[in-house]
Amino acid sequence: MTALTNQQILEQLNSLKSWIYVNNSISKEFEFKDFIQAMAFVNSVALEAEKMDHHPDILIYGWNKVKINISTHSAGGVTEKDFQLAKKIEERIK
Numbered sequence: 001m002t003a004l005t006n007q008q009i010l011e012q013l014n015s016l017k018s019w020i021y022v023n024n025s026i027s028k029e030f031e032f033k034d035f036i037q038a039m040a041f042v043n044s045v046a047l048e049a050e051k052m053d054h055h056p057d058i059l060i061y062g063w064n065k066v067k068i069n070i071s072t073h074s075a076g077g078v079t080e081k082d083f084q085l086a087k088k089i090e091e092r093i094k
């Protein structure tokens with residue numbers, strides 16, 4: 001899998017809500033009612049990641065916030081798989 005160009009990444013970001021391109025990955029911050037809701041979200045992301053065998057970096061902070069960063073380690077950049085995972089994550093919080 002080859003890394004997408006900056007142009008391709010910026011175009012694909014338009015199909016996602018509030019994700020940004022930073023530090024060679026796509027990233028979004030989420031805020032929840034409380035810590036338990038945040039952890040429930042993180043566990044649902046873990047299940048999606050396992051299903052895809054494609055894993056994000058997950059930061060749980062500030063009690064009820066979660067930051068997700070996704071890149072494709074083997075490609076050293078952002079690939080289609082990262083956008084697929086981001087779309088799955090967005091479906092999980094609807």
Ligand SMILES: C[C@H](O)[C@H](O)[C@H]1CNC2=NC(N)=NC(=O)C2=N1
Pocket residue numbers: 053054055056070071072073074075
């Ligand atoms: C062996 C296993 O399939 C690989 O290490 C997978 C696991 N999850 C992964 N996740 C991400 N984000 N990038 C990868 O290159 C990757 N590779």
